[in-house]
Amino acid sequence: MTPVPLEPGGPVPSDPSADGVGGPERVVVVGAGFAGLNAVRHLARQPVAVTIVDHHNFHTFQPLLYQVATAGLEPADVAYPVRTIFGREHNVVFRHGQVASVDLEARTLVLEDGATIPYDALVVATGATTGYFGVPGAVRHALPLYTLADARRVRNRVLGCLEAADARPEDFDGGAPSFVVVGGGATGVETSGALVELLDLSVRRDRLRIDPERTRVHLLEAGDRLLGGFRPEAGSYAQATLQSRGVDVRLETPVAEVTDRGVRLADGTWLPATVVVWAGGVTVDGTLAAGLAGRRGRGGRVLLEPDLSLPGHPEVFVAGDAGAVPWGPGRTDPTPQVAQVAIQSGRHAAEQIGRRRQGLPTTAFRYHDKGLMATIGRHAAVAQLRRGPLLRGTLGWLAWLGLHLVYLVGFRNRAVVLINWFWRYLDWPSGPRLIVADVDAESEDEAHAPPDDPGTGPAAAAQPAARRRGGKRGGTTGTGRSTKAPAAAPPPAAAPEPAAAPEPAAAPAAPDGSGAGGGSQDAAPPGATSA
Numbered sequence: 001m002t003p004v005p006l007e008p009g010g011p012v013p014s015d016p017s018a019d020g021v022g023g024p025e026r027v028v029v030v031g032a033g034f035a036g037l038n039a040v041r042h043l044a045r046q047p048v049a050v051t052i053v054d055h056h057n058f059h060t061f062q063p064l065l066y067q068v069a070t071a072g073l074e075p076a077d078v079a080y081p082v083r084t085i086f087g088r089e090h091n092v093v094f095r096h097g098q099v100a101s102v103d104l105e106a107r108t109l110v111l112e113d114g115a116t117i118p119y120d121a122l123v124v125a126t127g128a129t130t131g132y133f134g135v136p137g138a139v140r141h142a143l144p145l146y147t148l149a150d151a152r153r154v155r156n157r158v159l160g161c162l163e164a165a166d167a168r169p170e171d172f173d174g175g176a177p178s179f180v181v182v183g184g185g186a187t188g189v190e191t192s193g194a195l196v197e198l199l200d201l202s203v204r205r206d207r208l209r210i211d212p213e214r215t216r217v218h219l220l221e222a223g224d225r226l227l228g229g230f231r232p233e234a235g236s237y238a239q240a241t242l243q244s245r246g247v248d249v250r251l252e253t254p255v256a257e258v259t260d261r262g263v264r265l266a267d268g269t270w271l272p273a274t275v276v277v278w279a280g281g282v283t284v285d286g287t288l289a290a291g292l293a294g295r296r297g298r299g300g301r302v303l304l305e306p307d308l309s310l311p312g313h314p315e316v317f318v319a320g321d322a323g324a325v326p327w328g329p330g331r332t333d334p335t336p337q338v339a340q341v342a343i344q345s346g347r348h349a350a351e352q353i354g355r356r357r358q359g360l361p362t363t364a365f366r367y368h369d370k371g372l373m374a375t376i377g378r379h380a381a382v383a384q385l386r387r388g389p390l391l392r393g394t395l396g397w398l399a400w401l402g403l404h405l406v407y408l409v410g411f412r413n414r415a416v417v418l419i420n421w422f423w424r425y426l427d428w429p430s431g432p433r434l435i436v437a438d439v440d441a442e443s444e445d446e447a448h449a450p451p452d453d454p455g456t457g458p459a460a461a462a463q464p465a466a467r468r469r470g471g472k473r474g475g476t477t478g479t480g481r482s483t484k485a486p487a488a489a490p491p492p493a494a495a496p497e498p499a500a501a502p503e504p505a506a507a508p509a510a511p512d513g514s515g516a517g518g519g520s521q522d523a524a525p526p527g528a529t530s531a
């Protein structure tokens with residue numbers, strides 16, 4: 001095939017597998033999350049042919065997934081088509097597909113459908129996926145909140161539970177369902193606060209016949225405080241605010257087992273639950289990045305060169321949650337898995353590809369910390385800036401709202417979300433409280449998860465990459481499918497404790513050092529949004 005020369009603003013070869021010899025350098029970006037999007041945005045200004053690969057055709061704004069899960073926003077409000085984002089970039093093409101493997105020597109991606117995509121430079125931005133850390137029953141019975149499909153499924157389950165409690169209160173301890181959120185990071189804190197507000201609306205606005213005094217939201221955290229990545233005063237404020245709003249916050253409480261009737265804690269305590277939402281941590285295991293050559297850090301993150309390239313393969317860069325992204329010269333510890341790290345590392349990887357193309361040496365990555373934010377509910381949030389006092393309460397909440405509108409992709413999404421927030425502030429009505437039956441049907445093949453985490457251990461390593469379950473931030477990777485909870489209807493919360501339960505063992509340590517099942521989720525989207 002005769003290469004098509006790249007003209008400024010002109011077309012590029014539309015076939016991503018076309019022979020690029022003599023033509024523009026072929027750069028492939030895997031994953032359309034924060035890291036992938038920002039890499040492509042920078043590459044679009046360079047004379048290269050860019051192919052972005054993802055098994056979803058949309059980008060998900062993960063920091064607002066919890067609002068979809070708690071009926072505050074519609075799924076379309078936090079997602080935006082990848083083709084629309086880059087519709088005016090003539091050197092960018094999108095390939096809808098799932099990457100099965102990477103041949104580093106041949107510089108070729110292999111997709112699940114057998115198609116191959118050659119590259120001259122590769123950016124792996126496949127993020128992380130939910131980590132269950134070997135807690136028995138967590139994969140099967142807990143609901144993750146890491147992708148758009150996860151959020152819709154949580155909303156279905158929660159709303160279905162409330163409707164069932166209204167129709168059959170005798171099956172729910174007299175109309176008092178209980179909810180458990182595992183993990184006291186930003187995702188867990190935000191979800192717990194939103195669930196309490198949802199329960200309040202269900203009684204006041206929708207007149208559901210549930211007992212507001214006995215219906216409970218339990219937040220379990222294995223560490224000694226909430227919001228582990230924030231200053232201690234932020235965690236104290238979040239705990240006090242949640243408790244004042246009726247959330248049962250339990251610190252130093254690892255989870256030993258999850259069943260269809262509740263959770264068993266590491267000290268043997270049994271906690272009945274109708275719905276268990278898992279925000280207990282993340283891992284790279286089960287994603288495409290886990291199959292790359294090289295050493296691994298905590299949570300399976302790929303250890304990188306200072307310029308974010310893969311050791312031994314200077315043409316391959318890893319950005320975002322998938323890599324142990326260094327802080328910069330002078331520090332050896334990796335950065336946290338937050339949105340700003342993904343944004344900055346994606347941009348840096350694209351810049352290094354440009355430098356290599358020009359024959360210049362690459363430069364080391366340096367992270368510019370802009371702070372962290374998390375919301376607890378209406379008029380309550382924490383905004384931790386790099387310098388200065390901690391913003392909390394209404395001021396922190398307004399800062400949180402403004403930042404999310406700025407980073408949300410698409411004018412239409414910004415406008416819709418702003419209108420929804422403004423209307424809810426004035427009238428506080430119920431949001432899109434829709435039980436969409438097709439959510440569970442979409443993933444029926446994934447509804448019967450194995451009893452243990454398929455993303456870890458020898459069994460996972462033996463699985464073909466095309467069959468591993470996992471995904472990147474926001475479910476926008478081209479690397480794996482997120483493990484889904486079963487589609488069965490929620491069980492009664494008041495069911496008796498299982499008989500002859502085994503003595504709970506000490507909970508295994510999670511990669512971030514927290515107890516399994518209770519550790520703070522380390523990634524920002526969803527979770528702590530970097531300012």
